[in-house]
Amino acid sequence: MWAFLQKHSSPKYFYNLSGYLIPWFGWICLAFMLEGLFFSLFASPPDYQQGESVRIMYVHVPAAWMSLFIYMVMAIAAGIGLIWRIKLAEVIAASSAPIGASFTFLALATGSLWGKPMWGTWWVWDARLTSELILLFLYLGIIALNSAIEDKRTASRASAVLALVGIVNIPIIHYSVEWWNTLHQGSSVTQMITEFKAPTIDISMLIPLLLMAVAFKLFYALVVLMRARGEILERERNTRWVQELVSHQPVK
Amino acid sequence: MVSELSAFYILLKRDLTLAYRHRSELANPLLFFIIVISLFPLGISPESKHLQTIAPGVIWVAALLAALLSLDNLFRADFEDGTLEQTALSAHSLPLLVFAKVLAHWLVTGLPLIILAPFLGILLFLPQHATPTLVATLTLGTPILSLIGAIGVALTVGLRRGGVLLSLLVLPLYIPVLIFAAGAVNKAATGFEVAGELYLLAALLCLSLTLAPFATAAALRISLS
Secondary structure (H helix, E strand, O other): OHHHHHHHOOHHHHHHHHHHHHHHHHHHHHHHHHHHHHHHHHHOOOEOOOEHHHHHHHHHHHHHHHHHHHHHHHHHHHHHHHHHOOHHHHHHHHHHHHHHHHHHHHHHHHHHHHHHHHHOOOOOOOHHHHHHHHHHHHHHHHHHHHHHOOOHHHHHHHHHHHHHHHHHHHHHHHHHHHHHOOOOOOOHHHHHHHHOOOOOOOHHHHHHHHHHHHHHHHHHHHHHHHHHHHHHHHHOOOOHHHHHHHHOOOOO | OOOHHHHHHHHHHHHHHHHHHOHHHHHHHHHHHHHHHHHHHHHOOOOHHHHHHHHHHHHHHHHHHHHHHHHOOOOHHHHHOOHHHHHHHOOOOHHHHHHHHHHHHHHHHHHHHHHHHHHHHHHOOOOHHHHHHHHHHHHHHHHHHHHHHHHHHHHHOOOOOOHHHHHHHHHHHHHHHHHHHHHHHHHHHOOOOOHHHHHHHHHHHHHHHHHHHHHHHHHHHHHHO
């Protein structure tokens, strides 16, 4: 088991495997994205209260889900890298941070665009918006720490500690902000999971939403593989296999 | 070989002695605290009804920034002269020694802040009956600021320009403390019960007391490697 993991998590093996996987992820992601966009923009009904602007939800909600999901992935990868010193886990954690920050920003930006017609302002100091904003700050701190430390492996370990401190703090921040102020509507989908109720969202809206969520997940997998490849080449630039790969000839 | 506990006392005493020898430096975060607070009446309005409503938040934000400003001294000097490396190499548990350093740091920076706060409350027309709550939140809250801040300092101590980065790393983690503490003082000012917020602050203090020294020790080992 350990030998299997060692072999499959070696940067060289991962580089080749990800090169093979990327087209697959790319095409499947494109298929889901097109289908999700078709359903969400054309084949789903406008909301009886919110009208056409409800369509922002199909980008906003999956982006918000991704922002937390990527933080979890990043923190777990960072923890694995910190404990077992697996290079691949450090690379995944380092490449996930900017993607997570982008999704968080996307969720905030689309939320702001949605808020203007619905609540009448671009921004409210509501609990969910605020915790999303703080999540963005956490991501930016990790990215800044990653780039401030010269040595890549030290940088990975330092930001791993920060990511783990963040993961302890996220629920605390979430609930503290929740009790502080709430205006945002409750989640219709988690309600279904936690309370075993039929979702308060109609099935014609749930389908495009879930399609988009899958598309976003695949998009993340695609981009993280691409970033990780670049990161691996940079980190392993002094090894023989990278030099052979780059110069297209055997290195003595 | 000294025991763990006496190593703790020795380091605490050493840090307090060092702080006493550099007395003038200690005043700086406090002066900062006072100046920031006195800027608000100048910037907003000298009227008591305006200042009264913002007083809890202003005092707490200023305390947060003053704590942040003083954090840089926590490990910096020890890192530069190599003492920190020796501390990490010693046979004693690093989290305990880290805790001694954080405690010393809090005694010289956090404690004076608590003593000053009631006077600054008067400057901002904070109602008299809210002052005990203000002091209580600061007593529970400032150790959390030092403990969490220590993690950030430990991560950035090896960097040349760690100051701005430190604020980016640490301030988001301070938000729950700010929310509960300023919320409690606000409630007390309007005459409500504040026990709930104080319990939550105490819980946060317990959590950071038990976890932060370990995270700080891990971060220090990374910075020293």
